[in-house]
Each structure stands twice: as C-alpha cells, then as structure tokens.
Amino acid sequence: MVKNMKAKESRLICHELNSTNLVVYHSLQNQPQQIEFEDEQDKLVFVSAINEGLVETGVESVDAITLLTDEEARLATLLKKRNYLSKTSQRLNFLSLMTAENCNLGCSYCIAAMNMDEAKKNKSVIMSWDIAKRGLDWYFSLPTIAKEYYVNFSGGEPLVNKKIVVQAVEYIRSLKKDKPIRITINTNATLIDDDLAKFFADNRVEIATSLDGTPDASDMVRVTKKGLPASENIISGWRRLIAAGCELTGFMATFNDQNIKYLDAGIIDFALEMGFSWVRIAPDVIHLVEYPLEDIIERIWAVYTYGTEKGVKVEGFWSTPIHNMLYRERIPDGVGFFCGAVSGETASIHPDGRISACGFSSGNFGSILNDEPFDWNKHRNFVAEYFPGSRDFCEGCSIEGSCAGGCNITREVSISTRDESAIFYNCDMYRELTKRLLIDHFVGNRLEYSDNGSSHNIGY
Amino acid sequence: MAKTLKKAIKVKVKSVKTPTSKVYVETCQRPSNCH
Numbered sequence: 001m002v003k004n005m006k007a008k009e010s011r012l013i014c015h016e017l018n019s020t021n022l023v024v025y026h027s028l029q030n031q032p033q034q035i036e037f038e039d040e041q042d043k044l045v046f047v048s049a050i051n052e053g054l055v056e057t058g059v060e061s062v063d064a065i066t067l068l069t070d071e072e073a074r075l076a077t078l079l080k081k082r083n084y085l086s087k088t089s090q091r092l093n094f095l096s097l098m099t100a101e102n103c104n105l106g107c108s109y110c111i112a113a114m115n116m117d118e119a120k121k122n123k124s125v126i127m128s129w130d131i132a133k134r135g136l137d138w139y140f141s142l143p144t145i146a147k148e149y150y151v152n153f154s155g156g157e158p159l160v161n162k163k164i165v166v167q168a169v170e171y172i173r174s175l176k177k178d179k180p181i182r183i184t185i186n187t188n189a190t191l192i193d194d195d196l197a198k199f200f201a202d203n204r205v206e207i208a209t210s211l212d213g214t215p216d217a218s219d220m221v222r223v224t225k226k227g228l229p230a231s232e233n234i235i236s237g238w239r240r241l242i243a244a245g246c247e248l249t250g251f252m253a254t255f256n257d258q259n260i261k262y263l264d265a266g267i268i269d270f271a272l273e274m275g276f277s278w279v280r281i282a283p284d285v286i287h288l289v290e291y292p293l294e295d296i297i298e299r300i301w302a303v304y305t306y307g308t309e310k311g312v313k314v315e316g317f318w319s320t321p322i323h324n325m326l327y328r329e330r331i332p333d334g335v336g337f338f339c340g341a342v343s344g345e346t347a348s349i350h351p352d353g354r355i356s357a358c359g360f361s362s363g364n365f366g367s368i369l370n371d372e373p374f375d376w377n378k379h380r381n382f383v384a385e386y387f388p389g390s391r392d393f394c395e396g397c398s399i400e401g402s403c404a405g406g407c408n409i410t411r412e413v414s415i416s417t418r419d420e421s422a423i424f425y426n427c428d429m430y431r432e433l434t435k436r437l438l439i440d441h442f443v444g445n446r447l448e449y450s451d452n453g454s455s456h457n458i459g460y
Numbered sequence: 461m462a463k464t465l466k467k468a469i470k471v472k473v474k475s476v477k478t479p480t481s482k483v484y485v486e487t488c489q490r491p492s493n494c495h
Contacts, residue, residue, distance in 0.1 A: 049469040056468040
C-alpha cells in the first residue's frame with residue numbers, strides 16, 4: 001500500500017462501479033455522486049478529461065465539483081470555516097465529567113493511560129463534588145445552538161467514583177432546563193450491581209460499553225490489573241443493565257496485535273446472541289498495530305459485510321469519513337470534523353479541574369476553578385486547526401475534506417512519543433475503507449441509518 | 461463563487477445519482493464512542 005502520497009492539490013476522485021458507472025467526489029468538497037454514461041467510451045473520455053483539467057457536463061451537481069479549481073475549492077473552504085468559527089462559543093453541547101482517572105481494569109491499548117498516569121502523579125485521580133458541580137453549573141450557563149444538552153461520565157472507569165456519578169445524575173435531573181438533557185456513561189460495566197442498574201434505568205442514563213470482540217478475543221486484552229479475564233464480569237454487568245430496563249443494543253471493540261487475529265464473523269454472531277443490533281470495531285488508534293494492514297482491512301470488511309447481511313450495523317473510526325461525506329455535510333451548518341472534540345462541541349473536566357476538549361487529551365483550555373474557566377480564543381484556534389482542509393499534513397489526501405485529520409489523540413500521542421507510524425497506518429486504513437464504503441453505498445444502497453436512539457448514537 | 465475562466469472539456473453523461481440516505485444520524489463523533 002502506498003504510504004502517505006502527497007499531491008498538494010485537491011482533486012476529483014473517481015471509483016469505478018462497472019463499465020458505464022463511476023462514483024465521483026471532490027477530495028476537499030466531497031459531494032459524492034454516481035455518474036452513469038451511455039457507454040464505456042464516454043466514461044473513459046470523462047476520466048481522461050478530468051486528468052487533463054476542468055470538465056463540464058451540463059449537470060449542475062457534477063459541474064459543481066468538476067469545474068472547481070484547487071484555488072476555488074480552498075477559497076470555498078475558507079469561507080465556510082470563517083462562518084463556522086464565528087459560532088464556536090455557542091457550539092458546546094457535550095460535557096464529559098472524568099469522575100475517576102483510574103480504572104479497575106488494565107487493558108493493554110488504553111487510550112486514557114497517559115491521563116491516568118498523570119493524574120496518579122498529581123494525586124488528582126478522583127473528582128470531588130465541588131469540581132463536578134462547578135463543571136455542571138458552568139456548562140448549563142453557556143449559550144448553545146444545539147437542540148439537546150449532553151452530560152457524559154467517563155475516565156478511567158467513572159464508576160470507580162460511583163458516589164459522584166450518582167450525585168451528579170440526581171443533580172442534573174433536578175434541574176429545570178428548556179432543552180432535553182441526555183445523560184450518558186462510558187463504563188466497562190464490571191462495577192454495576194442491580195441497584196445501580198435500576199438507578200441508571202430510572203434516570204434514563206444511556207450506556208456506552210465495550211468488549212473487545214467475542215469473550216475469548218476480549219480476554220486477551222481487556223483484563224483486570226492482574227491480567228485476569230474480564231469478559232464474564234462485563235457480560236454480567238450488561239445483563240443486570242438489560243434486566244433493569246436500560247437500553248443496551250451494542251458494544252464497542254478495540255483490536256491490537258494480541259486479539260486482531262480473532263476479529264471475524266464471530267463478533268457478529270456473538271452480537272446476535274446478545275440481541276444486539278450494532279457493533280463498533282476499531283484497531284487501536286494510538287499505537288501502531290504491526291499485524292499487516294491489508295489483513296486488518298480485509299478482516300474489518302468481512303465483519304462489515306457479514307454484519308450488514310445479518311442486520312447488524314458495523315461502524316468504527318474508519319467509517320467517520322464516509323459518514324461525513326454522505327450525511328454530516330448535508331445538514332445545515334454541518335461540517336465533517338473527525339469528532340465532537342475537534343468540532344468544538346465537547347468539553348471534558350478532569351478531577352483537578354482542568355478542562356480539555358477530548359477527555360483523553362492532555363490539552364488545557366482552562367480550569368473550572370478559575371473565575372473565567374475557559375479560554376474561548378484558544379479553543380477557537382484549536383477548532384480552526386482541525387477544520388477540514390486546514391492541515392498541511394493532509395493536503396492532497398483523497399479524503400482530506402471528510403476525514404479532516406483523524407483522531408486528535410492519535411496526533412497528541414505521536415507528538416509525545418515522536419512516532420508518527422500510527423497516524424500513517426490509520427490514514428491508509430481510512431482511505432481504503434472509505435473507498436469501499438462509498439462504492440458499497442451506491443451499489444448496495446447500504447449505510448442507511450435511522451435515528452433509533454441506540455446507544456452507539458450516544459452523544460448524538 | 462465565481463467560476464474559473466479556464467476552458468473546460470465538455471463531456472456527456474447519461475444520468476447522475478446523489479447519496480440515497482435521507483436520514484442523518486451523527487455517530488462516532490463523541491468521546492462516548494471512543495474506548
């Protein structure tokens with residue numbers, strides 16, 4: 001596979017569907033569409049013409065991208081960016097309280113490991129009620145253009161500090177707001193007893209939880225601090241939540257060199273046995289997985305295809321660019337960022353009061369203990385840096401306008417370890433899978449999503 | 461936006477389809493989907 005080939009200019013990307021059909025989109029402006037030609041010759045003329053320069057078809061939606069020069073595409077991006085950034089201070093609609101930067105498990109790939117190490121060093125592992133309440137009061141005092149508020153609990157394992165989670169949920173539910181408040185928790189589910197499950201159901205707390213494949217595959221990586229398998233405790237926690245009436249319809253799975261060879265259709269069969277309708281699968285986003293990338297892609301694709309056949313939705317970080325390309329940019333004021341942290345919609349409060357965008361970030365936009373907790377200018381500059389089309393590193397990439405730089409934690413870790421290999425590996429994977437998903441969308445009319453409120457839509 | 465003055469090559473197409481999904485649901489955009 002070609003590594004990070006950089007052609008600086010944005011351009012038209014064509015994928016062949018069959019002898020008379022192409023999928024065409026613009027690497028920066030997206031706008032994917034399927035073009036049918038009278039015959040193969042006309043299709044070849046089109047492909048040859050776009051390699052030579054600008055193309056006019058007389059069809060407005062096609063000409064919007066085939067008549068676009070790189071200069072015009074970049075100018076359009078700048079105008080959109082200026083408009084988007086003018087409302088940055090009203091976009092925050094998701095507050096994460098990192099109630100515990102500590103965990104009862106010791107998963108080998110943990111994305112929160114750096115923050116947990118730092119919290120341990122600074123003796124700020126457990127969030128106090130003072131910090132939690134200040135965070136909530138600050139968040140609910142902000143203007144927001146979103147239709148709903150979200151409050152999320154995360155960590156580490158947030159239920160290591162169960163007392164503050166319960167207190168915060170009760171406090172949030174006592175508030176009278178003009179918009180709905182959705183409460184979500186990212187939990188490994190091992191600390192959930194029947195009473196807590198009932199409390200979550202009664203207070204409409206939405207659950208996001210993980211198992212790294214089938215139980216056997218998960219037990220290779222998702223283990224206790226002593227290295228013991230955790231899947232049995234996790235699944236028991238799930239069953240308690242379901243029995244109490246919580247909606248649990250899928251789970252998230254991470255794969256690294258220890259369990260990637262077990263990523264196959266078995267995860268879909270397991271999901272079906274559990275009565276689930278979706279799984280999110282993702283190779284480790286911060287460490288390089290040495291297993292051959294081509295094989296990882298084939299494994300993900302096989303699971304996606306089998307899941308689709310069986311009615312189980314399969315997504316992951318790798319499906320973010322296609323979501324952005326097909327959906328996000330078609331809603332008013334929608335911009336296809338890689339995630340809510342870099343789009344400026346998310347803030348996370350850590351036990352010491354520090355505020356970051358992503359909860360797994362070492363970034364610092366202020367402290368909830370300050371009179372002016374948040375540096376909005378610094379935050380706007382951060383969002384600007386991740387606005388699609390802003391990053392030199394991504395210039396000319398075939399999914400520059402839909403991936404928009406990938407996970408910011410991948411980038412943070414690569415800077416601190418001076419190792420960019422995980423970035424390149426993710427880039428190659430996202431490009432290839434975006435191509436396949438795009439073709440699959442037009443050929444099979446797949447990727448039809450409905451707002452069924454399933455927990456993988458938590459936060460959205 | 462002003463279109464370029466550079467000469468374009470004219471090419472015939474038979475039909476064009478845009479993405480089929482009408483429902484937009486935001487997914488994979490939040491820390492609650494990171495694990």
